[in-house]
Amino acid sequence: MNSEASHARTGAERLVDGLISWGIDTIFGMPGDGINGVMEAIRRRPQQIRFIQVRHEESAALMACAHAKWTGRIGCCLATTGPGGIHLLNGLYDAKFDQAPVVAVTGLPYHDLMDTFTQQDVDHTKLFADVAAYSTRIMSAAHVDNAVTLACRIASSRHAVAHLAIPTDVQEETLEDVEPSSRNVLHHASFAHADSVRLPPEDELDRAAEALNAGRRVAILAGAGALGARDELVEVADMLGAPIVKALLGKAVVPDEHPLTTGGIGLLGTRPSQEAFKECDTLLIVGSTFPYVEYYPKPGQARGVQIDRDGGRIGLRFPVEAGLVGDARETLRALKSRLKRKTDRSFLQRAQERKREWFALLNDSADGNQGMLSPGRLARDFGQCLSDDALVAWDSGHNTGVLARYVQSRAGQQFAGSGMMATMGCAVPYAIAAALAFPGRQVVAFTGDGGLSMLLGELATVARYRLPIKIVVMKNNTLGQIKWEQLMFLGNPEYECDLQPIDFAKVADAMGFTAYRVDTAERCREVLTEAFGKSGPVLVEATVDPDEPLLPPMRMPKYVENLEKALDAGTPGAARIRTVLGHQPYARQLEP
Numbered sequence: 001m002n003s004e005a006s007h008a009r010t011g012a013e014r015l016v017d018g019l020i021s022w023g024i025d026t027i028f029g030m031p032g033d034g035i036n037g038v039m040e041a042i043r044r045r046p047q048q049i050r051f052i053q054v055r056h057e058e059s060a061a062l063m064a065c066a067h068a069k070w071t072g073r074i075g076c077c078l079a080t081t082g083p084g085g086i087h088l089l090n091g092l093y094d095a096k097f098d099q100a101p102v103v104a105v106t107g108l109p110y111h112d113l114m115d116t117f118t119q120q121d122v123d124h125t126k127l128f129a130d131v132a133a134y135s136t137r138i139m140s141a142a143h144v145d146n147a148v149t150l151a152c153r154i155a156s157s158r159h160a161v162a163h164l165a166i167p168t169d170v171q172e173e174t175l176e177d178v179e180p181s182s183r184n185v186l187h188h189a190s191f192a193h194a195d196s197v198r199l200p201p202e203d204e205l206d207r208a209a210e211a212l213n214a215g216r217r218v219a220i221l222a223g224a225g226a227l228g229a230r231d232e233l234v235e236v237a238d239m240l241g242a243p244i245v246k247a248l249l250g251k252a253v254v255p256d257e258h259p260l261t262t263g264g265i266g267l268l269g270t271r272p273s274q275e276a277f278k279e280c281d282t283l284l285i286v287g288s289t290f291p292y293v294e295y296y297p298k299p300g301q302a303r304g305v306q307i308d309r310d311g312g313r314i315g316l317r318f319p320v321e322a323g324l325v326g327d328a329r330e331t332l333r334a335l336k337s338r339l340k341r342k343t344d345r346s347f348l349q350r351a352q353e354r355k356r357e358w359f360a361l362l363n364d365s366a367d368g369n370q371g372m373l374s375p376g377r378l379a380r381d382f383g384q385c386l387s388d389d390a391l392v393a394w395d396s397g398h399n400t401g402v403l404a405r406y407v408q409s410r411a412g413q414q415f416a417g418s419g420m421m422a423t424m425g426c427a428v429p430y431a432i433a434a435a436l437a438f439p440g441r442q443v444v445a446f447t448g449d450g451g452l453s454m455l456l457g458e459l460a461t462v463a464r465y466r467l468p469i470k471i472v473v474m475k476n477n478t479l480g481q482i483k484w485e486q487l488m489f490l491g492n493p494e495y496e497c498d499l500q501p502i503d504f505a506k507v508a509d510a511m512g513f514t515a516y517r518v519d520t521a522e523r524c525r526e527v528l529t530e531a532f533g534k535s536g537p538v539l540v541e542a543t544v545d546p547d548e549p550l551l552p553p554m555r556m557p558k559y560v561e562n563l564e565k566a567l568d569a570g571t572p573g574a575a576r577i578r579t580v581l582g583h584q585p586y587a588r589q590l591e592p
């Protein structure tokens with residue numbers, strides 16, 4: 001671009017061009033008078049960037065985060081001053097917590113009215129100071145280029161949130177209006193991308209290999225950091241005869257059907273995974289800081305080795321003697337060449353047998369479900385109806401638990417949702433981001449009724465862009481997960497968890513969806529099959545039994561004690577709940 005044209009570009013145009021040069025092709029947001037200069041710059045660049053209009057800025061931030069998780073590229077969201085910016089926060093924390101690179105762009109009042117109690121005068125740089133690794137107020141058109149490239153560079157290199165706040169008048173300003181300062185030499189900052197693949201030092205790799213080679217019962221914990229290292233992880237697991245246990249964010253690391261994995265861990269995990277952790281003498285953690293410490297092997301029970309790209313996360317949940325700071329794939333490769341193949345395969349074989357038993361139990365109990373649909377049956381059938389290349393978005397609740405436990409992921413599928421933030425309402429925004437990034441692939445959201453109602457307006461976004469998303473809402477008319485937590489964690493009767501029922505099928509119909517209802521086990525598969533085969537946006541309202549519990553895979557004595565206490569203390573429907581607890585797979589989960 002010649003310098004005259006460059007000088008004529010507004011601050012907003014410079015900003016949008018900067019984002020484009022970093023490969024950003026989609027911006028999620030909502031216009032407003034504090035950001036309309038940027039809107040105009042986007043409007044003028046239809047070939048390079050598209051704007052996706054949302055109904056709530058929280059969704060825009062969740063979509064930007066999801067875009068980053070699905071594609072591995074920077075996600076971008078936009079909001080106006082004050083209420084718009086404030087609405088972004090929850091989605092941005094989701095990105096911060098799961099280390100998704102996101103750039104947020106917000107408006108500010110006129111630069112010379114800031115902090116004067118003017119309309120919507122929220123200081124976004126203070127507001128975003130905690131959530132963003134980089135947050136700045138753009139001072140003039142001459143400040144845009146260096147600020148925007150730095151924001152993108154920090155977001156991508158630190159896997160973090162970066163935030164740019166741009167005053168209303170600066171969006172309109174050009175370099176003909178303002179001179180750069182004497183030290184701000186034009187074009188001094190670079191837009192070139194830079195990446196690295198880090199490797200740990202040799203002696204640390206040797207120390208890790210020594211521990212792993214000495215182990216007789218090695219287990220692996222894999223999380224989101226291992227998503228790009230499937231082949232390497234499988235090779236290492238095979239050499240070590242080690243079952244791969246997956247944190248939820250790592251569900252797609254290795255397909256559930258793979259013989260080297262026992263599936264998930266935690267409250268929503270599998271029994272063979274828990275048993276592997278109870279009995280292992282060595283734990284290799286790859287790209288995970290799965291937060292529930294009580295599900296790890298006990299400190300002192302097992303030697304620990306951990307791979308993480310962030311040195312600050314080594315030894316966070318489990319004491320390790322070797323911390324390998326580096327890229328998961330390259331580090332596993334380097335480690336593999338130091339490992340000896342274990343001839344004793346008995347630990348792995350035992351885990352495989354237990355896995356067969358566990359899934360037979362889940363399947364048999366799903367098959368045995370008659371009449372009122374159980375959450376497990378719904379999730380099992382849902383998993384079986386997915387395409388081989390489905391992108392599946394989860395929400396936060398009991399519904400996430402059954403999805404994690406019952407859906408047997410396949411090699412070409414991807415799964416994503418809010419991890420460390422575990423926010424309700426994420427499934428639909430995540431699915432929208434997936435459908436926009438991967439047209440042609442099946443995109444499915446699995447959500448609870450509480451979660452869906454939080455950002456219900458986004459059904460209109462799905463319809464607006466004619467996204468062929470399939471939404472399955474597990475309707476139990478309760479904040480199911482919290483109900484079971486009140487009973488199990490605290491021993492208190494359920495209180496204020498029941499939800500005013502919503503006719504989601506009617507709502508979806510009014511929003512431009514094809515809607516289905518199912519409420520019996522017998523019809524579940526048939527309805528899901530028909531719904532998934534239908535073109536365009538589809539919602540399935542699946543009414544499930546609200547008395548089916550959310551239990552950890554193995555008995556936790558304190559939880560059982562609390563459950564008894566809560567049921568005795570006047571939990572509504574206690575008698576029915578007791579009956580359900582006697583059914584499989586719960587009876588097995590509660591067995592001493």
Ligand SMILES: Cc1ncc(C[n+]2csc(CCOP(=O)(O)OP(=O)(O)O)c2C)c(N)n1
Pocket residue numbers: 396397398399400422423424447448449450451452474476478479480481482
């Ligand atoms: C934004 C937000 N608010 C509250 C919570 C706490 N919470 C976690 S799960 C849950 C209940 C979810 O209810 P629903 O969506 O109906 O799913 P269910 O558990 O019934 O499957 C709540 C309130 C949360 N995770 N996120």
Ligand SMILES: [Mg+2]
Pocket residue numbers: 397448449450474475476477478479480
């Ligand atoms: Mg619910």
